[in-house]
Amino acid sequence: MNIHFIETKVVSLNLTRMSQTDLDAVKDFDFSFSPAFSESNLTEFLIIFDLSLKLENEFILTVEYMARFSTDADIDDEFKTSHFVKGNSPAIAYPYLRAYIGNLTLNSGFAPAVLPTVNFTQYLSK
Numbered sequence: 001m002n003i004h005f006i007e008t009k010v011v012s013l014n015l016t017r018m019s020q021t022d023l024d025a026v027k028d029f030d031f032s033f034s035p036a037f038s039e040s041n042l043t044e045f046l047i048i049f050d051l052s053l054k055l056e057n058e059f060i061l062t063v064e065y066m067a068r069f070s071t072d073a074d075i076d077d078e079f080k081t082s083h084f085v086k087g088n089s090p091a092i093a094y095p096y097l098r099a100y101i102g103n104l105t106l107n108s109g110f111a112p113a114v115l116p117t118v119n120f121t122q123y124l125s126k
Contacts, residue, residue, distance in 0.1 A: 002072040003084065008096045011048070011064040015108060018059050028054050029116065035085050036066075042074040047090050049097055051115075058110050065100070067093030091120040 030052040037045050049065040069089055071079075079085065098115045106112040 001079070003089075004070045005089075005092055006044075006068040006070050008065065008067045008093060008100070010100070011066055012062075013064075013104075014060075014062045015104070016060050018054070018057060028056075031115075031118070033090050035080070035089070037075060037080060043072070044068060044070045045075060045080075045085065045089075047085075047093050049090075049094070051097070051101075053101070053113060053115070055105075055110065055113060059105070059108075061101070061105070061113070063097075063101070065097050067096065086123050087120040090123070091118075094118055094120070 031049070032051075033047055033049045035045055036048055045068075047067045047069070049063075049067075051061075051063050051065065053061045055061075067089070101115055102112040
């Protein structure tokens with residue numbers, strides 16, 4: 001099966017300058033991702049990232065970010081639970097999210113936020 005990385009998009013975004021009352025609003029960095037499959041398009045799937053970031057005395061950022069992939073064959077149940085979906089595709093898309101967050105915060109007048117690297121192999125057994 002040939003797999004192609006198509007695009008990334010911001011689904012939702014909230015960037016708020018932090019006030020003293022917001023200091024415990026979110027964790028410093030909270031991150032999750034999950035695959036999404038369409039019943040109507042059997043040759044595409046998404047990886048959805050949910051991220052919360054707090055930079056003390058600066059901002060609170062929450063973002064839902066998606067990466068779209070396509071295949072040259074229909075996606076079956078075996079592929080849905082494969083290493084590619086659980087580890088490889090998020091690892092391919094995550095650097096785009098990191099770059100986006102860094103550029104967004106820099107262009108918003110803050111110091112650029114550098115997201116930590118993530119070892120996606122830890123998600124393969126889940």
